[in-house]
Amino acid sequence: MARKRREPRAKPEQPESLYDRARNELFSAIRQCDVIGAPEEEQVEWMTETVEFLAARYPQLTEAEKEQLRQIGLRFCQPVIPHGAQQTATSLEDANAA
Secondary structure, rough: OOOOOOOOOOOOOOOOHHHHHHHHHHHHHHHHHOOOOHHHHHHHHHHHHHHHHHHHHOOOOOHHHHHHHHHHHHHHHOOOOOOOOOOOOHHHHHHHOO
């Protein structure tokens, strides 16, 4: 007798929290405003102003959540691999020396 396959149970979707909405809005603004390519001091200034805007838009955010948004936003703006910031090997011998 063949066993019937059970459909995986769908997890009930959790409603999106205010913090999640603010975080998603921040990421979207970072991409739209081209903050990723800006100098670091401009990123910090932009992030401070944007988190203040989000705090006014979402007044229920705590101080800790606002600081988390600022930190996560600044990390999001950093390249994964800092191109050109480090010395590279000039020859195959230099690369294999390590």
